[in-house]
Amino acid sequence: MESVLHYIHRNRDRYIAELKEFLTIPSISNNAENRADMERCAAFLKDQLESIGMQKAAVFPTEGHPVVYGEWLGAPGSPTVLFYGHYDVQPVDPLELWISGPFEPTIRDGELYARGAVDDKGQVWMNLKAAEAYLKAQGTLPVNLKLLIEGEEEVGSAHLDTFIQSHQDLLRADVALISDTPLFDRGIPSICYGLRGLAYFQLDLKGSSQDLHSGSFGGTVINPNFALAHLISSLKDSEGRILIPGFYDDVAPMSDREKEELSRLPFDQERFRREVGAPELFGEKGYGTLETVWSRPTLEVNGLCGGFTGEGAKTVIPATAMAKISMRLVPNQDPDRIARLFEQHLKAVTPSSVDLTLTRMHGGNPWLASIDHPAIRAASRAFEKGFGAKPVFVREGGSIPVVTTLAETLGLSTVLMGVGLPDENAHAPNERLDLGNYQTGIVSIAHFFDQFSRS
Ligand code: BES
Ligand code: ZN
Numbered sequence: 001m002e003s004v005l006h007y008i009h010r011n012r013d014r015y016i017a018e019l020k021e022f023l024t025i026p027s028i029s030n031n032a033e034n035r036a037d038m039e040r041c042a043a044f045l046k047d048q049l050e051s052i053g054m055q056k057a058a059v060f061p062t063e064g065h066p067v068v069y070g071e072w073l074g075a076p077g078s079p080t081v082l083f084y085g086h087y088d089v090q091p092v093d094p095l096e097l098w099i100s101g102p103f104e105p106t107i108r109d110g111e112l113y114a115r116g117a118v119d120d121k122g123q124v125w126m127n128l129k130a131a132e133a134y135l136k137a138q139g140t141l142p143v144n145l146k147l148l149i150e151g152e153e154e155v156g157s158a159h160l161d162t163f164i165q166s167h168q169d170l171l172r173a174d175v176a177l178i179s180d181t182p183l184f185d186r187g188i189p190s191i192c193y194g195l196r197g198l199a200y201f202q203l204d205l206k207g208s209s210q211d212l213h214s215g216s217f218g219g220t221v222i223n224p225n226f227a228l229a230h231l232i233s234s235l236k237d238s239e240g241r242i243l244i245p246g247f248y249d250d251v252a253p254m255s256d257r258e259k260e261e262l263s264r265l266p267f268d269q270e271r272f273r274r275e276v277g278a279p280e281l282f283g284e285k286g287y288g289t290l291e292t293v294w295s296r297p298t299l300e301v302n303g304l305c306g307g308f309t310g311e312g313a314k315t316v317i318p319a320t321a322m323a324k325i326s327m328r329l330v331p332n333q334d335p336d337r338i339a340r341l342f343e344q345h346l347k348a349v350t351p352s353s354v355d356l357t358l359t360r361m362h363g364g365n366p367w368l369a370s371i372d373h374p375a376i377r378a379a380s381r382a383f384e385k386g387f388g389a390k391p392v393f394v395r396e397g398g399s400i401p402v403v404t405t406l407a408e409t410l411g412l413s414t415v416l417m418g419v420g421l422p423d424e425n426a427h428a429p430n431e432r433l434d435l436g437n438y439q440t441g442i443v444s445i446a447h448f449f450d451q452f453s454r455s
Helices: 002-010 012-023 032-051 121-137 160-166 224-233 256-264 269-276 289-295 335-349 374-387 402-410 435-454
Strands: 056-060 067-072 080-086 106-108 111-113 144-150 175-178 190-195 197-206 298-306 320-329 355-364 392-395 414-416 432-434
Touching: 002 012, 002 121, 002 435, 012 032, 012 111, 012 121, 012 435, 032 056, 032 067, 080 121, 080 402, 111 435, 121 144, 121 435, 160 402, 175 402, 175 435, 190 374, 190 414, 197 224, 197 335, 224 298, 224 320, 224 335, 256 289, 256 392, 289 392, 320 335, 335 355, 374 414, 374 435, 402 414, 432 435
Parallel strands: 080 144, 080 175, 175 414, 190 392
Antiparallel strands: 056 067, 067 144, 106 111, 111 432, 197 320, 197 355, 298 320
16 A cells, blocks of 8 residues: 555656646537547547556447446456546536636646546546556556446436446446545545436427517417416426425435434535525525435526527517426436426426427436445545545435446446535536645545455
């Protein structure tokens, strides 16, 4: 272990320089024009897996973006860790708000700014560098290691389930490891044991066959913008409660033990409000902020458009209106059932004067793990060694769809050891990664391999 830690320390600058190079590739999975960049990013990763000493490295084409796989199986008799990460990133708009270019990685005040710095390329690199340290300093790892790095996480992992199903032997392991979640706060190592699921829809409303003069036709046909406003307001009441019949039927409440643990965390509601920059917080009545993010399902309008939004005034009745609406789900809600309830509700409240088209987009299952698993205990010891503080156990409001696939298809428990910070602007302009956490993350992952090999 000493030589491994020494290697990580000695190679600090190179480890940062390499991550910067990885971050220059605009691997935006959502944009068709970045297809070649996705291929280039996958090839870059494969080369990297070879150069850190993996015995096998391969790029697997899928119907979507390629999957990168690597393995080192030189520790017979020791357990096998399957690391999962994603090399795709979110789009960068609004571009004008970035202080430095999203694909021109720049260090300011100990933080590395770039799209993907924290979500998730930086944290993928952190795991590769922990493995490299063992293989270069000792010629061996304490565990067998398989790496599965996909390019479609940010767009719902549409082709990953099929890949996992058809490569079950290749991916067989004892536990899955992911670094794609934030710390509870700076200096507090955090192990995440719960994630929300997701059901995402696009709604299209069509009134007339074309835009109409609002003088000649006003009052004769429905305005799809009004119909949309009506539909949206039927989804949630003024106290934040979702009005879709049956929506809450399967929601599992948080246990008393969890509530007790939650109340001990140093959560500062006013600081949270300041950081999000809202005049006042708004959420479902009767639940605290953390409790809501961890354990309550929510419904949001992610975007909407319809009619004239240009400069000046135009007297028109638009022909169409559109909204993107998503729901975050919690145990034991089933995304398919929720999708059905959502559709039934909308069809029931849509007036016959307008045509509704509902398109279901990506989704994922909610996930909740037991914190008594040996791998979670190993992660806890590893984080304590890395950060010099005992970790806290947290749930998160985001989703990582692969986690339930790994459990259902490969029977794997997952350990989430992420080191992002809640204010590092994942999905937003000026995304960044604290380089202190990057370094401590590499050390913690190295300790995890060691600790897990003993359990
Ligand atoms: N890293 C996030 C997941 C995450 C976010 C975990 C916040 C914990 C807290 C991941 O890259 C992500 O953004 N996932 C998507 C999944 C979706 C597209 C199915 C998400 O949560 O929106
Ligand atoms: Zn993300």
